Amino acid sequence: MRPLTVITCECCRLRQQVRGSIGDERRVDMCAMCFEHRGADNGMTQRRRTEHDAMLRERLVRAEQLTQSAYSERDRARQRMLAAFQSRDSAFSILKTVNDLHEFRRDGSCSCGVKRDCKTAAVVYRGWVQAMIRRLDDAEAEQRDE
Numbered sequence: 693m694r695p696l697t698v699i700t701c702e703c704c705r706l707r708q709q710v711r712g713s714i715g716d717e718r719r720v721d722m723c724a725m726c727f728e729h730r731g732a733d734n735g736m737t738q739r740r741r742t743e744h745d746a747m748l749r750e751r752l753v754r755a756e757q758l759t760q761s762a763y764s765e766r767d768r769a770r771q772r773m774l775a776a777f778q779s780r781d782s783a784f785s786i787l788k789t790v791n792d793l794h795e796f797r798r799d800g801s802c803s804c805g806v807k808r809d810c811k812t813a814a815v816v817y818r819g820w821v822q823a824m825i826r827r828l829d830d831a832e833a834e835q836r837d838e
């Protein structure tokens with residue numbers, strides 16, 4: 693079996709997949725469909741026109757379907773992203789609220805009222821939590837700027 697190659701057909705001018713490659717002993721410059729309707733008599737000329745019409749129409753339909761499915765795939769991806777953002781945002785907001793409620797004071801007590809070693813404050817003061825809260829603040833500032 694010869695390998696598949698893509699050519700621009702001499703006859704229909706469409707890009708077509710053909711068996712065999714350009715440059716081999718049986719040079720391929722026509723697609724299989726066009727090979728069938730080659731010839732110069734009136735019957736063939738007519739047939740060529742009809743078949744080219746059908747080929748073009750088929751190409752258009754396929755291109756449209758591809759565009760459609762690309763669109764709906766993109767829409768689904770956008771929906772998933774929005775949902776992820778929303779749940780992430782609310783998780784961040786909760787974290788931020790907790791952060792605002794538990795602030796260590798100079799004397800080691802916490803703004804929530806716990807005099808010593810507030811366990812919640814200890815959690816929110818971890819580096820990665822602070823980094824997340826900063827990111828949330830930045831995102832909010834960006835939204836306000838828009």
Ligand SMILES: [Zn+2]
Binds near residue numbers: 703706708725
């Ligand atoms: Zn062709």
Ligand SMILES: [Zn+2]
Binds near residue numbers: 703704726729
């Ligand atoms: Zn043709």
Ligand SMILES: [Zn+2]
Binds near residue numbers: 802803805811
């Ligand atoms: Zn606290």
